[in-house]
Amino acid sequence: MSSEESYQAILRYLTNECEPYAPGTEGNVKRKIRKAAACYVVRDGTLYYQRRQRHRKTFAELEVVLQPERRRGLIEAAHLGPGGTHHTQHQTWHDLSKTYWWRGILKQVKDYIKQCSKCQEKLDRSRPISDASEMLEELGLDLESGEESNESEDDLSNFTSPPTTASKPVKKKPQKEECCSFVSQQLIANEISASQITAAQHPIIISGKYLGYSSF
Incomplete structure (x- = not known):
């Protein structure tokens, strides 16, 4: 189910009291729709996303x-500044997300700017990013807005996504000190064993002739 279809399912759930779900909707999908719908409200037939504001009790x-064509038009309008100037990725996303929302909005802003010839001409890929705020701007993140998303991936992106498999436990490798200690113990044990064997051997002499050693 695409994000547009998911939004339509939420819109139907919030507006159609008699039949809030499409025919054939499974029980687990219904639960996900209900959970996702808690973040939305409908006003005059338009769906609104209620984004939690950090350090505030309001939304x-x-x-x-919902329309792809309108999304692109809004991105273009937010990207162009006064006098024909072009906003950065951070500025474009920041201005757009003050009023509008859809799943993948930041990625679409990135893709649009990558296709903007004027912005690509100005882009200096060799410029080092030394300041933390510059790095956040390159990523399209905004810490000054004081806003955060309260919508999870499972709430909307895919109502029928399979559960993720548990990761395998990582075996801990023996420490170097433990290996060295074990080798040292083995060498000492071998030396002790050799000395015991030598000490236990006695010469065999018969009729004044040396015949070798024997252990007792």
Whole structure:
């Protein structure tokens, strides 16, 4: 189920009291729709996403844009500044996300700027990013807005996604000190064993002739 279909399912759940689910919807999918719908509200037939504002008890209501063509138009409008200037990725995403929302909005902003010829001409890929704020801007992250998303991947991105498999436990490798200690113990044991064998051997002499050693 695509994100657009998921939004339509949420919109139906919030507006159709008689039949909130499409025919044939499975029970586990219904539960996910109900969980995701808790973050949304419908006003005048338009779906809004309620984003939790950090350090505040209120929510910012953002219009959910369903049409791909309108999404691209909104990104273009947010990217172009006064006098024909082009905003950075951070500025474009920041201005757009103040009013609108849809799943994958940041990725689409990145893809749009990558296709903008004027922005690519100005981009200096060899410029080092030394400041932390510059790095966040390159990633399209915003720490000054004081806003955070309260929508999880499982709530919307795929109502029928399979559960992830548990990762295998990682075996701990023996420490170097333990290996050295074990080798030292083996060498000492071998030396002790050799000395005991030598001490236990006695010469055999018959009729004044030396015939070798014997252990008793």
